[in-house]
Amino acid sequence: MESFSELIKARRSMRKFTEEELTQEQVVTLMKAALMAPTSKRSNAWQFIVVDEKDKLKELSYCKEQASQFIADAALAVVVVADPLASDVWIEDASIASIYLQLQAEDMGLGSCWVQVRERFTASGMPSGEYVHEMLDIPLQLQVLSVIAIGHKGMERKPFNEDNLQWEKIHINKYGGK
Numbered sequence: 695m696e697s698f699s700e701l702i703k704a705r706r707s708m709r710k711f712t713e714e715e716l717t718q719e720q721v722v723t724l725m726k727a728a729l730m731a732p733t734s735k736r737s738n739a740w741q742f743i744v745v746d747e748k749d750k751l752k753e754l755s756y757c758k759e760q761a762s763q764f765i766a767d768a769a770l771a772v773v774v775v776a777d778p779l780a781s782d783v784w785i786e787d788a789s790i791a792s793i794y795l796q797l798q799a800e801d802m803g804l805g806s807c808w809v810q811v812r813e814r815f816t817a818s819g820m821p822s823g824e825y826v827h828e829m830l831d832i833p834l835q836l837q838v839l840s841v842i843a844i845g846h847k848g849m850e851r852k853p854f855n856e857d858n859l860q861w862e863k864i865h866i867n868k869y870g871g872k
């Protein structure tokens with residue numbers, strides 16, 4: 695990608711993937727980005743579970759009642775977990791790492807989508823975090839924030855249209871200030 699501005703314009707959620715796998719080098723580049731994400735007080739309270747086995751990806755795709763099924767077709771799913779006892783702002787830290795993964799994926803021409811796990815439920819009403827914990831043997835003290843599905847793009851998505859930016863959400867010096 696030529697510039698950061700172009701990168702953030704091009705990044706759109708991708709929920710359709712080709713069958714092409716990722717190279718080991720690509721996976722390493724993605725995980726390097728996650729490990730370079732900033733955290734409060736450099737607590738690095740997060741950990742990342744990299745899932746690339748087809749049957750596991752399929753099982754993971756049932757972590758929510760809806761909007762998670764495409765995980766089954768992704769080349770990779772990165773489960774972002776963090777320890778709330780190691781950081782009182784683990785949600786922020788894990789969220790920043792999640793978006794770093796998405797931006798790194800876009801920079802490599804890959805597609806990605808954030809799948810929310812925290813505060814979500816499976817079709818049978820089980821908390822999504824509990825489902826993912828059981829499935830991947832995650833220690834109890836870690837909370838699951840998100841699953842970032844990544845793979846080669848299976849469709850085109852239009853970049854952001856700058857004409858649609860909500861400039862009214864920007865306030866100068868005070869709320870509603872002009």
Ligand SMILES: Cc1cc2nc3c(=O)[nH]c(=O)nc-3n(C[C@H](O)[C@H](O)[C@H](O)COP(=O)(O)O)c2cc1C
Nearest residue numbers: 705706707708709758760761762807808809810811
């Ligand atoms: C915190 C968060 C949670 C999200 N959860 C999901 C999800 O569970 N499933 C999904 O398909 N997309 C999810 N998304 C993607 C959003 O739906 C998407 O970013 C938004 O609609 C804007 O579209 P865009 O990413 O293409 O610009 C999530 C995004 C964020 C930031």
